[in-house]
Amino acid sequence: MTDPADRGAAAPGEVVLNVPARPEYLSLVRQVVAVVATAEGVRDDRVEALRIAVSEATTNAMESYAARAADRDDPGPVGRIEVRAVLHPDRVVVEVGDEAGGFEPSAVGDTVAPDDPGRLDAERGRGLALMGHLADEWDITTSDAGTLVRLVVRTPWRSPQA
C-alpha cells in the first residue's frame, strides 16, 4: 500500500510491469498477468477471470489519468501504471497502481445492475460489477497521490496430470 515508486524491485514470486497509461498497453498488461498465472499452474477459467479483472483495474487507471488531464486542460507527460502480480501458494494477488491523483468514489458514476431494466442504454458502469464478480476479493485504496486496486484470485490450480 505504498507509493508505486517506493516499492522497489520485484521480490521472488513477483512479476512487476510498469507501463505508460495508454490504451495500447492494455493487452500487454493482460497478457503478462495471464502468462504468469498460467506458468504457475492456475486453472484456465481463473486465468480468464484474472485477465478481465486486471483489464478493468488498468482501464480505470488509464481513465483516471485521462480525467485528470481533461480537468487541467493539459495532457502533460503520460502517466505510468504499475502492475504487480504476486504468487502465493493458494492465490494470485495483482495490484494495479497509478499516480493519477486519486478519485472520488462518488464520482465514479452509477453502476448498472445485471437486472436493471435500463441496462441496454448504459455504455458504462459495468467495470466494478465485473471485477466484483470475477475476483474473489478486491479493494481500492485511493488518496490524493493515486489509486491502488488490489485483486485476489484464489486458485484452483491445474492438477499436475492435466
Added chain:
Amino acid sequence: MLIEIGVRTVGAWLVVTPVGDLDLASVPQLRQEVMAGLAAPPTADAGSRARVDGRGRGRDVVVDLGSVDFIDSVGLGGVVAVAKRVRGAGGRFRVARPEPRVWEVFRIVGLDAVFDCFPSVEAATGD
C-alpha cells in the same frame, strides 16, 4: 490501427467482424467503423435496398463476435453503443457466434438477455 474490423454486407444486413480484443484500445475504432458502414449506401443488390428503403428504417446490423478473443466492460459498452445506434434508427441488431467465455461476460452483467444471439452469421442474417 489496433485491431482489424471487417465490415461487409450480407443481403440487407451490415455484418461487422472485429478481430482480436474489444477493450479501451479498440472500441473507438469499432464505433468509427460501424458509423462509417451505416453512413455508406448499401452495396447489396437492388432488391435488398428496396426492401430496406421500403420499410423506411435504418439498416440492420450483426456484430460477428466469432473472432473476438477478449471483451471487458469497455468492450461491452462498445457493443451496447452500436446496438443503441442501430435500434435508435429503427434497424435490427444481432450478435453472432461468440466464444463461450466471451458470451459469459455478457451473461455476468445481464446483457445476454437483451441481445439476440445467433450461432452463425448465416443464421443471424437469415431473415
